[in-house]
Amino acid sequence: MKKTLASALLILLTSATLVSAQDAKKLKIGVEGAYPPFSQIGTDGKLKGFDIDIANALCEQMKAQCTMVQQEFDGLIPSLQAKKIDAVIASMSITEERKKVVEFSDKYYHTPARLLGKKSAGLTASVAGMKGKRIGVQRTTTHDRFATDTFKDSEIVRYAKQDDVFLDLAAGRLDAAVADQPAASLGFLALPAGRDFAFFGPVYFEAKYFGTGAGIGLRKTDTALRDEFNAAIKAIRANGVYKKINDKYFDFDIYGGK
Amino acid sequence: MLNFDVIVSSLPLYFNGTLVTLKLLLVALAVGLLFAIPLAVLRASTNPWASRPVWLFTYIFRGTPLLVQLFLIYYGLAQFVWVRESVVWPMLSSAWFCAMLAFAINTCAYTTEIIAGAITSTNHGEVEAARAMGMSPVTLYRRILLPSALRRSLPAYSNEVIMMLHGTSIASIVTLLDITGAAREVNSRFYLPFEAFITAAAFYLALTFVLVSLFHLAEKRWLVHLAPRT
Numbered sequence: 386m387k388k389t390l391a392s393a394l395l396i397l398l399t400s401a402t403l404v405s406a407q408d409a410k411k412l413k414i415g416v417e418g419a420y421p422p423f424s425q426i427g428t429d430g431k432l433k434g435f436d437i438d439i440a441n442a443l444c445e446q447m448k449a450q451c452t453m454v455q456q457e458f459d460g461l462i463p464s465l466q467a468k469k470i471d472a473v474i475a476s477m478s479i480t481e482e483r484k485k486v487v488e489f490s491d492k493y494y495h496t497p498a499r500l501l502g503k504k505s506a507g508l509t510a511s512v513a514g515m516k517g518k519r520i521g522v523q524r525t526t527t528h529d530r531f532a533t534d535t536f537k538d539s540e541i542v543r544y545a546k547q548d549d550v551f552l553d554l555a556a557g558r559l560d561a562a563v564a565d566q567p568a569a570s571l572g573f574l575a576l577p578a579g580r581d582f583a584f585f586g587p588v589y590f591e592a593k594y595f596g597t598g599a600g601i602g603l604r605k606t607d608t609a610l611r612d613e614f615n616a617a618i619k620a621i622r623a624n625g626v627y628k629k630i631n632d633k634y635f636d637f638d639i640y641g642g643k
Numbered sequence: 644m645l646n647f648d649v650i651v652s653s654l655p656l657y658f659n660g661t662l663v664t665l666k667l668l669l670v671a672l673a674v675g676l677l678f679a680i681p682l683a684v685l686r687a688s689t690n691p692w693a694s695r696p697v698w699l700f701t702y703i704f705r706g707t708p709l710l711v712q713l714f715l716i717y718y719g720l721a722q723f724v725w726v727r728e729s730v731v732w733p734m735l736s737s738a739w740f741c742a743m744l745a746f747a748i749n750t751c752a753y754t755t756e757i758i759a760g761a762i763t764s765t766n767h768g769e770v771e772a773a774r775a776m777g778m779s780p781v782t783l784y785r786r787i788l789l790p791s792a793l794r795r796s797l798p799a800y801s802n803e804v805i806m807m808l809h810g811t812s813i814a815s816i817v818t819l820l821d822i823t824g825a826a827r828e829v830n831s832r833f834y835l836p837f838e839a840f841i842t843a844a845a846f847y848l849a850l851t852f853v854l855v856s857l858f859h860l861a862e863k864r865w866l867v868h869l870a871p872r873t
Contacts, residue, residue, distance in 0.1 A: 459827065459830065459831040460836075462834045463830065463834055463836045466834065486834055524827070524828070524831055525831035525832065542818050543818060543828075544818060545816065545827075549718075552718055552721070553718075553721070556718075556721035556722075556727065556736070557721075557727055557732075557736060558721070558736050558738075
């Protein structure tokens with residue numbers, strides 16, 4: 386009796402998956418959820434932010450059924466390779482280093498990196514000016530690579546989340562941080578905790594470190610999916626959906642030129 | 644298959660991580676044990692004014708996860724301006740100090756209960772005999788209760804030490820590069836989670852082996868009177 390029940394259940398389950406495979410394409414999207422205003426968890430416990438809205442818009446454009454999988458940034462590429470997720474939409478910059486293991490879509494935005502620190506500290510953005518200072522970055526990000534290579538006489542402190550960098554900057558454990566400009570201005574400087582802090586030094590756009598913008602990360606073998614995403618990005622740029630999402634968060638076009 | 648080049652090239656990171664892990668562990672154990680002995684005496688006292696506060700302390704720190712305690716000490720306290728302007732801030736601003744503090748308090752709470760348990764389970768005949776000899780309470784503790792209780796605590800304490808070794812693996816969330824921190828670094832640099840964490844596991848196993856051997860020697864030296872007769 387038990388055996389027949391089990392096999393009946395098995396047949397039911399397999400047929401259910403077969404049916405659903407035939408209609409809408411199902412995708413698991415890896416997101417970060419700790420990188421405001423791009424990706425964060427709202428007070429209602431739900432994911433929100435620019436990345437999330439873009440992901441939903443792209444999925445709708447591609448007529449795919451997407452589920453968001455939230456996890457820490459340094460686990461996203463391993464999860465992608467382990468097929469736990471199918472695409473990464475987490476403000477991931479397209480860099481030469483990542484291209485070795487990940488297939489990228491075209492960029493969906495491109496913003497510069499900046500140094501930020503306490504207003505009253507009067508820091509200068511040079512190797513000598515930052516000598517002996519503690520600079521916070523998010524581990525394995527483009528900002529980590531850039532700071533490690535550029536500010537050789539400084540102590541680079543690495544965190545799992547960008548939020549933790551801002552927490553320790555506000556607490557005074559760090560002298561400065563290297564971060565994405567809109568993420569830092571809206572995720573920290575605009576908040577009460579960040580009112581004594583400001584950007585200093587130049588706007589960093591070096592392609593060697595910061596790549597050519599943020600793209601959607603995919604498995605090397607999924608080139609068809611990449612083409613679908615590229616077409617969807619073009620489509621939402623053209624039909625005004627992108628602009629609507631953009632204007633919800635920023636007062637300038639973060640797509641960054643052509 | 645396993646990418647051994649990555650493992651070999653990142654070995655220095657793991658060895659440095661081992662030093663960090665050992666430093667955290669040894670400082671936490673030393674400070675924890677130092678405070679645990681007097682606290683255990685208070686905890687085993689029949690006077691509720693002495694035993695209840697210690698009970699509350701061990702209840703709080705055994706009743707909450709180490710990770711939560713570390714978050715509260717490192718990120719939580721830093722939230723308050725008066726803490727950041729106080730004289731203890733130079734210490735609290737250091738990730739090292741916060742991690743050691745959290746680990747020391749945590750192991751202290753567990754060790755207190757282990758030793759207090761051993762004190763209260765001392766054979767009553769021994770205590771009565773000591774009293775009949777005219778020993779004062781202080782002499783009774785110094786000559787009879789504490790030496791006996793500390794010896795009998797050894798097996799349980801060896802478990803606590805191993806649990807604490809594994810507990811230190813959360814130090815990497817406050818930016819310290821211990822063995823687990825090294826593994827996270829290697830994982831994020833090469834995107835090879837299996838190699839990164841299996842190497843960390845091997846390092847922890849080796850450390851556990853050393854610790855278990857040390858406790859085995861200690862038990863042979865101090866607990867031989869309780870060993871099963873053959």
